[in-house]
Amino acid sequence: MSTYTMGELFSGPGGIAWGAHEAAREVGVDLRHTWANDYDSSTCETYRANIPGATHQSVIHGDVRDLDVKSLQSIEGFAFGFPCNDYSLLGESKGLSGKFGPLYQRGVDVLDHHRPAWFVAENVTGLKSSNGGDDFKHILAELRKAGAGYTIVPHLYHFEQYGVPQRRHRIIIVGIAEGIPAQFKVPAPTHPKPDDWVSVSTALANIPTHLPNQERTRQSKTVIRRLEQIRPGQNAFNATLDDDLRLNVKGATLSQIYRRLHPGKPSYTITGSGGGGTHGYHWDEPRALTNRERARIQTFDDNFVFRGTKESVRKQIGMAVPPAGAKVIFRALFQTLTGTPYDWVPANLTPSGEPVKRRALAEKIIS
Template structure:
């Protein structure tokens, strides 16, 4: 059976979620059509248009979601929204729904109310679970469950390293299916469940062509080079065993920080982020330098022909804020197989429909 869906997106970013969805559609024989997308950043929108099948300057709307006319958007069958995580991040101020960005999930709810898509996929950071003692997460889940005709929801904390992503990136994904749609979505089983199967940073960064886009090396100051030369793979500026007193950063309580942390070649990367200043850019294990944007994109599982548009720092932000396409692929593939009635390996969800943990949880990332 060939399924046909038109996809809409809010907070689309450069297209990590969309790329994963399109790859899953091709593998499952699903006809997935780009409908519309929205993001507020011009360079991010340009990246999406340049790389996502069917996207055009007319269909990808560069606008603050708070002024977007949601009611006038065309009909969609499926909806994706990675609503802003800034106020829920474990490394941020964790202001939750009281922050500037926390309430923006409500615009996704408005799409569900107005357009009643058959399904949706929502994404946010693991810190959402603990925001305001867990009350924010429950409120958000209640809102999306009861939107429009109502949705059956399956929240789950996905550890993307368990799905072949070369990065310890843990994200909450909520898959919702409209109440009148007779399918049963289940969480896809990890494809790389054992640590010995995880994809390492050195595997991820091997063989990048010299001509690959976004592969410009950033110049480091002599002080940063000297500091990095004293940091062994897997260490950071605070716990480096060989660090000199002159170059050590002495910040109380920061020994687990990712500041000037070098990747370990035999392990997945730590979480690649798009925010922050010096010392947070991700650092090569063998060379005393920050990763290039193409190396960051490799860790995020973007293919080398996916070209990011914009200035170097803007591209770094795009890459870090994106959903890894390979992680999204596994979720969308399971969703499309559910619609087709095709069985696939599954595991129980580790979060209940009201956001309560039903399995041990781990707080490790941004």
């Protein structure tokens, strides 16, 4: 049995780690948590409570900029979902010139010093267009030449095509150290067509009442009235509302604001943002989703317990990588490393960050 020790930066509550451990168990790989770091104390508590092997000492709470990566224990695998704030299409898109944009470099520092056999990095779709695509190309170049060099495979994953009941699109970069005779391939979608996608009503069915994190948000009478006039799939700007319920906000016509879920479709992207009207809203009841419902949409197991206040938990869930999505990618990575064949498709991004022409993606390839 192959054994890998794994470290993680920007770990969040453990979406990547949970998916990685589940994939390792299925493939027959011994994956061992070694260390993780996150800036939020409640998020660290959630990670410690759920990820196998995580302890108070191994999960380091603190600013990654103050972390001495050279003092960390040696690892054979590495994961990092570096901050997306400055690459998000909904933000100011400052890219590498922003406060958070340069933090990918801490991941490069780990690769340079510890030289793990493989890594998995995650970010939002806006990364590939930040500063005309130059930021993405720069980051990919840095990852390729880190350590002793890595062969990288960036790909824009549509997680609804992998059984996640949510239209969540993320760039995942998988790197394998040069010299290792293995070539990662993008795992083929398990739910490729819209008719195959898991609906939100299916995902939220039969939630046991005894589960934690089910506190409901107190909705004002105005919000309740507004939601009652918004049909499933509509938002506050395309619904027909009474005059006193309309939002008089110039330039803020985001489709997520007071948008109700459609029971027959996957959810729209669950986020950790805290603005009014962005918490995700039930299709039938005039209310925001509970954190357990958000966790179901993000594919966290019902036994996954979140620590912290209700608002903290909401942010943890929204900022996490869906464990089911992480599992698909790590399963393909471990199958690659163990020489186990699997169905795959061509990557839709080149190692230099350019999109691949559609013609090259037309044919599904079976290994």
